[in-house]
Amino acid sequence: MAPLVVWVAFLLFAASPFAQSHFPTLEHVRPAADDDLQTEAVRELLQRLLGPRARDFVLSVNRSLPGAGPRHSGFDRFELRSLADGRISIQGSSGVAAATGLYRYLRSFCGCHISWSGDQLRLPTPLPAVSKPVRVTSANRFRYYQNVCAYSYSFVWWNWERWEREIDWMALSGINLPLAFTGQEAIWQKVYISLGLNQTEIDNFVVGPAYLAWGRMGNMHSWAGPLSNSWNKNQLNLQHQILRRMRSLGMSPILPAFAGFVPDTIRRLFPKENITRLGSWGHLNCSYSCSYLLDFQSPLFQKIGQMFMLELIKEFGTNHIYNADTFNEMTPSSSDPKYLSSISNAVFNSMTQVDPLAIWLMQGWLFVNKPSFWQPTQVKALLHGVPLGRMIILDLFADSRPAYSFTKSFYGQPFIWCMLHNFGGNTGMYGTVETINKGPFEARYFPNSTMVGTGVAPEGIEQNDVVYELMNEIGWREDPLNLTEWVMSYAERRYGKKNDRAVAAWLLLFQSVYNNTFYRPDHNRSPLVHKPSLQLDTSLWYNKSDVYEAWRQMQTAVSDLFSSETFRYDLVDVTRQSVQLLVSELYEDLKNAYLNYSIVGLQTSGNVLVHNLLPELDNLLSSDGHFLLGHWLETARSLGTNEKEADLYEFNARNQITLWGPGGNLLDYANKQWGGLVNDYYTLRWDLFVSTLIKCLEMRVPFHQAHFDQTVFQVQQHFIVNKVKYPDKPVGNTFEIAKKLFLKYYPHEKI
Numbered sequence: 001m002a003p004l005v006v007w008v009a010f011l012l013f014a015a016s017p018f019a020q021s022h023f024p025t026l027e028h029v030r031p032a033a034d035d036d037l038q039t040e041a042v043r044e045l046l047q048r049l050l051g052p053r054a055r056d057f058v059l060s061v062n063r064s065l066p067g068a069g070p071r072h073s074g075f076d077r078f079e080l081r082s083l084a085d086g087r088i089s090i091q092g093s094s095g096v097a098a099a100t101g102l103y104r105y106l107r108s109f110c111g112c113h114i115s116w117s118g119d120q121l122r123l124p125t126p127l128p129a130v131s132k133p134v135r136v137t138s139a140n141r142f143r144y145y146q147n148v149c150a151y152s153y154s155f156v157w158w159n160w161e162r163w164e165r166e167i168d169w170m171a172l173s174g175i176n177l178p179l180a181f182t183g184q185e186a187i188w189q190k191v192y193i194s195l196g197l198n199q200t201e202i203d204n205f206v207v208g209p210a211y212l213a214w215g216r217m218g219n220m221h222s223w224a225g226p227l228s229n230s231w232n233k234n235q236l237n238l239q240h241q242i243l244r245r246m247r248s249l250g251m252s253p254i255l256p257a258f259a260g261f262v263p264d265t266i267r268r269l270f271p272k273e274n275i276t277r278l279g280s281w282g283h284l285n286c287s288y289s290c291s292y293l294l295d296f297q298s299p300l301f302q303k304i305g306q307m308f309m310l311e312l313i314k315e316f317g318t319n320h321i322y323n324a325d326t327f328n329e330m331t332p333s334s335s336d337p338k339y340l341s342s343i344s345n346a347v348f349n350s351m352t353q354v355d356p357l358a359i360w361l362m363q364g365w366l367f368v369n370k371p372s373f374w375q376p377t378q379v380k381a382l383l384h385g386v387p388l389g390r391m392i393i394l395d396l397f398a399d400s401r402p403a404y405s406f407t408k409s410f411y412g413q414p415f416i417w418c419m420l421h422n423f424g425g426n427t428g429m430y431g432t433v434e435t436i437n438k439g440p441f442e443a444r445y446f447p448n449s450t451m452v453g454t455g456v457a458p459e460g461i462e463q464n465d466v467v468y469e470l471m472n473e474i475g476w477r478e479d480p481l482n483l484t485e486w487v488m489s490y491a492e493r494r495y496g497k498k499n500d501r502a503v504a505a506w507l508l509l510f511q512s513v514y515n516n517t518f519y520r521p522d523h524n525r526s527p528l529v530h531k532p533s534l535q536l537d538t539s540l541w542y543n544k545s546d547v548y549e550a551w552r553q554m555q556t557a558v559s560d561l562f563s564s565e566t567f568r569y570d571l572v573d574v575t576r577q578s579v580q581l582l583v584s585e586l587y588e589d590l591k592n593a594y595l596n597y598s599i600v601g602l603q604t605s606g607n608v609l610v611h612n613l614l615p616e617l618d619n620l621l622s623s624d625g626h627f628l629l630g631h632w633l634e635t636a637r638s639l640g641t642n643e644k645e646a647d648l649y650e651f652n653a654r655n656q657i658t659l660w661g662p663g664g665n666l667l668d669y670a671n672k673q674w675g676g677l678v679n680d681y682y683t684l685r686w687d688l689f690v691s692t693l694i695k696c697l698e699m700r701v702p703f704h705q706a707h708f709d710q711t712v713f714q715v716q717q718h719f720i721v722n723k724v725k726y727p728d729k730p731v732g733n734t735f736e737i738a739k740k741l742f743l744k745y746y747p748h749e750k751i
Helices: 002-014 035-056 095-110 160-172 184-195 199-205 209-216 229-248 299-316 337-352 365-369 376-383 433-444 465-474 483-495 500-510 544-556 565-595 599-622 629-637 643-656 677-699 705-721 734-745
Strands: 057-061 077-082 088-092 113-115 118-120 134-137 142-145 275-277 292-294 321-323 359-363 391-395 415-419 451-456
Touching: 035 057, 035 095, 035 160, 035 229, 057 095, 077 095, 088 095, 095 113, 095 134, 095 160, 113 160, 113 465, 113 483, 118 483, 118 565, 142 415, 160 229, 184 199, 184 229, 184 299, 209 643, 229 299, 292 299, 299 337, 337 359, 337 376, 415 433, 433 451, 433 465, 433 483, 451 465, 465 483, 483 500, 483 565, 500 544, 500 565, 544 565, 544 734, 565 599, 565 677, 565 734, 599 677, 599 734, 629 643, 643 705, 677 705
Parallel strands: 057 088, 142 451, 321 359, 359 391, 391 415, 415 451
Antiparallel strands: 077 088, 077 134, 113 118, 275 292
16 A cells, blocks of 8 residues: 555645656656765866866765755755865765856856867966855756757767767756767667567668667668668767766766667568558658557567667666657657557556666657647647656757647646757757746746756757857756846857957847747758758848848957957857858849849859859868868768778768758758858859759740759769768868958948
8 A cells, every 4th residue: 555655645746836846756866976986077077177277176076965945955056165275165966066066166257168169268376266155056956968869960970089078068067967879779789689680681770870860769760871780889888988977977867768669570570560650751751761660559569668678777777767759750640548648658668667767758849840639638648648757858949839838837747948949950040048048937937837957959069159058057047147248248258358349249149140039940041051942031030230240340359369269160150150141142132133034143143152152151161170071071981990881971971961861851951051061062052053043044944943953953962972072170261261251241231
């Protein structure tokens, strides 16, 4: 009777307002490493970050560090204070908390900055004193990070050195709940072999490295592979390093679980099993999609799920939290609530039969992606197939379309308010700063809220640093920030000194390109990176004159900030964004010239676009190491153990950022404005478009998009196989190239 009493008590608790921030079943999701191990790990992080200046700090982890009352039980906290000898003491309740405290001190007292595009770590001597102890408790239990897609769009070619840097950034940013998906294909290899599949069947099923995210979610199969033994071994070893470091810093990494997808050849082994074939995904035909889903009521479902979990935990250990997404952008075969409940119950049981403490973390994207299917009855049925508190929902797109509000806080299941922000790892400037400054607080105080954390869940990273710095800080706050004051401080910290021109630029950017209040992910719609047509949308959510003026302000700050790595990056980025706007204007000129039968107009605008502006943009991008196609391709090739493997990985890398599939199935979805790619891919398409329009006018025939699509496809295919080796190191002087672009193209009359 005791377990029943406990369970009834929990249900009563979960229905109470106090359950807004505290679920008893989540209490075991906490750091597994002891205080000494976490202390050692965060001190090593400090040494990597500051080198000799690390001796000026005393870092330690004490999980018994006093908190801020019962409502914050289990929440991370840190304390900053000055010691008599001038050193700074930082204590945290976990390694992550101590690292967050370190970055808070560096940021608030020393004016430092850490980001993907560079660090500014000029520390004063002596260190500024902390006049009275600073004690901070996190506003939320969890700070989640990553998106299942980021493993393909950003992480896919990473080595340990790059992962180490990222995990350091995560700890300094306060992340305590990250995905850890690397190397799972090596586990599946063992499971498939144990089931009786042969190696050929496995090789014909798996996808290539750049598409693993969608193979894992059951969206696709059999494309751009196979995976070699060396790949699986490398990724397995890398996952061990990733998990060891994450856990040593007090993070709770999330491992994958079985969602029900199986290779079609499993029917050879189990011909009597009920296996459903789902519909196509991503404009792929059934050669590469239409995944097979095992019957949830079948004993084989539990057998495979448990086999995978046993192998996974045997290899990697566990922090008792697992991700599985059964219907990511795919429609269930039935909307019957009983069927949907049985699905989630079966997935959850396959976890708990191996790990009784299992918590299921699921993306809530499906409810936003297809609301016509996921009506309240269906959503509730799926969520209630799992005991309340044993599932965490990622409200993945809460920065634009929060799902908690129309699901009554996911009908009692805990959720994490996430900023998705980025699709496909696109490089355009974009943000919803006003929304992320208020959204998490509105969610926390929503009636009967079950919110347990905040998260950043971009499909790709290494762009728009400012948005992630802001969101990570929000995760620790009880109240919204003053955005004007915050971004002014950001500009000063990022460059290591105050420059009024740079501050003015950032204020303009924050009120325009970084403040989309229309809730549309429009940052990747620029004509520059999309297949030319006469129907492209050039509408904006912001006043482009603000970006042009920010461009001018940044250019005038060059003489003062030229030594700053982060300023150089931002100058390239603001110039790139301005050129993107100029491309849109030239596109409109081209379209109008065609509609007005002006061959001269087409030639004039086309010449500027194809022979001047785009090549000069390519030169600018090629001058900064953060915008290089060559780096993406070379890191892909570096993982190959022979020429054949290296060629396959380069094919994966080229295809993903362009055609995305065999036939341009998700064409340009993962577009990038990179040096080399602009010249040899985007410019060639626009050149063909302009020449085609001119020919149409000369021959007095209409422009046919379908015919153009067939022709331009050959250009796109050629890029995939052109074998051109692009520089993986910067070429040219960024400031000289940026100045030339500014003087030549700055639209004075439009400001």
